[in-house]
Amino acid sequence: MENQPKLNSSKEVIAFLAERFPQCFSAEGEARPLKIGIFQDLVARVEGEMSLSKTQLRSALRLYTSSWRYLYGIKVGATRVDLDGNPCGELDEQHVEHARKQLEEAKARVQAQRAEQAAKKREAAIANGETVADKPRRERKPRPAPRRPEAAERKPRAEKPAPQAPVEEKRTPVTDISALQVGQAIKVKAGNNAMDATVLEITKDGVRVQLTSGMAMIVRAEHLQF
The missing domain is CATH 2.30.30.140 (SH3 type barrels.)
Structure with missing residues (x-):
């Protein structure tokens, strides 16, 4: 539509999606795993709203699913959800493992960048004649991978009530x-x-x-x- 409000950045699009689909997307905190193929659902539901294009939706979805808080939510036992928050099956082990590797690589890149910045500051301080005390950093122990519970130990999950259609306000x-x-x-x-x-x-x-x-x-x- 002409003259509709426009969203310029992927972060603004994510904020809009969290407002539009609160049972699926979140603007902060741990994110819920998304349904496979949810991009097509988004296109069908919101393309054209707020002057959104497929390219903007795809870029926002890529930023959302590569964030640390989303990768933290990809864990054993977690359930994928659709735009309305309905469960769409548990995560596969290969998806959980892929998310864990992505998170480890992202953390490694951040640590490397911090080390490079610290080295540059140290070199600059030495060049200016300042005394630099090297403080060894404590190494963080890797978090143990969660164990998948045995099938016999699993308890049947109670079925969630179907979401009621919202009453349209005048x-x-x-x-x-x-x-x-x-x-x-x-x-x-x-x-x-x-x-x-x-x-x-x-x-x-x-x-x-x-x-x-x-x-x-x-x-x-x-x-x-x-």
Whole structure:
């Protein structure tokens, strides 16, 4: 749609997805494993909303699934979820092992970068005639890999109740932005959905709002609702 709010970075797209699908995506904390093939589900559900393209969705999904907090969530016994939070099967051992290796490689790269930066600082200090005391770093012991419980020890999991369809609220479109006030609660329309927001500023180009995820954007009056 024309004149829809735009998301410019992958982090903004992730914040939008966490707002749009809270049972699947999260903006902070440990992330839940995603359903295999969830990209196609995303395209079907949100392509075009907030002017999102397939390229933006793919880049955001790649950033999300390569983050440390997502890799920490790929563990034995964890369950994949779809966009609505419905379980889609347990993780395979090969996926758990692949995530563990990715996490170890990422940590190794960070440690190498820190060591390189420390070496440069030490060289600079020596060049300036400063005394540098080398303090040996304590090596962290690798975390033991979790053991897969025996089949006999597993307890049957209780079935989760099917999620109830949300009751659609009746909303009134904003026709005059001059009637709005800073700090007022408002709804931002995105496709067939509306997200909670707060008015930060009223400008000649539209209304600057802040979503509950913390992201701020300028929105035109036709995308606002009471």
